[in-house]
Structures are given as C-alpha cells and as structure tokens.
Amino acid sequence: MELSDTIGYAASLLVGTSLLMGDMKRLRYINGLGCLLFVIYGWQLGAYPVVIMNSFCIVVNLYHIHKLSAKTPG
Numbered sequence: 001m002e003l004s005d006t007i008g009y010a011a012s013l014l015v016g017t018s019l020l021m022g023d024m025k026r027l028r029y030i031n032g033l034g035c036l037l038f039v040i041y042g043w044q045l046g047a048y049p050v051v052i053m054n055s056f057c058i059v060v061n062l063y064h065i066h067k068l069s070a071k072t073p074g
Contacts, residue, residue, distance in 0.1 A: 003044075004041055004044040004045060007037050007040055007041045007044070008037075008038075008041045010034075010037055011034045011035075011037035011038040011040075011041055012034070013034075014030055014031070014033050014034030014037065015030075015031055015034035015035070015038070016034075017030060017034075018030035018031035018034060019031075024064070024068060025065060025068045025069075028061045028064050028065045028068070029061075029065065031057070031061055032057075032058050032061035032062065032065070035054040035055075035057040035058045035061065036054075036058060038050055038054040039051050039054045039055055039058070042054065
C-alpha cells in the first residue's frame, strides 16, 4: 500500500467518524482534519476537484468552529 492510499483511508475514517459525533465542535474538528488529509491525498494524486472541495469544507468547518467558540464561555 502506498502512502497516498494510507492518507486516503485515514481521511475517510476521520470524516466518517466525525459524522458519528454528538458534539458539534468535536465533529467540526475531526471533519476538518479529515478534509485536510483529503487535500493532501488529492494533491498527491493530482485530483484537484478533491483538493478544491475539501479546502472549501475546511473553511466552512473553521467558520463554524469560530461561531461555536464565540458562544461557549471560557
């Protein structure tokens, strides 16, 4: 198995796992990490639609993490 395959599987595992989370902030963090791995995976393969879509998802996750952090004191 090549490194790119391992990164792709890890990304899939993280994104899938994030969908099982009840805590939205944790979901966003784990999903964002999975998306980051998908960006790396897509870049390695030259699959730029994967890079673009997951980059967009990272931005969306960061936006929601910021919103959730503003609501949570501490």
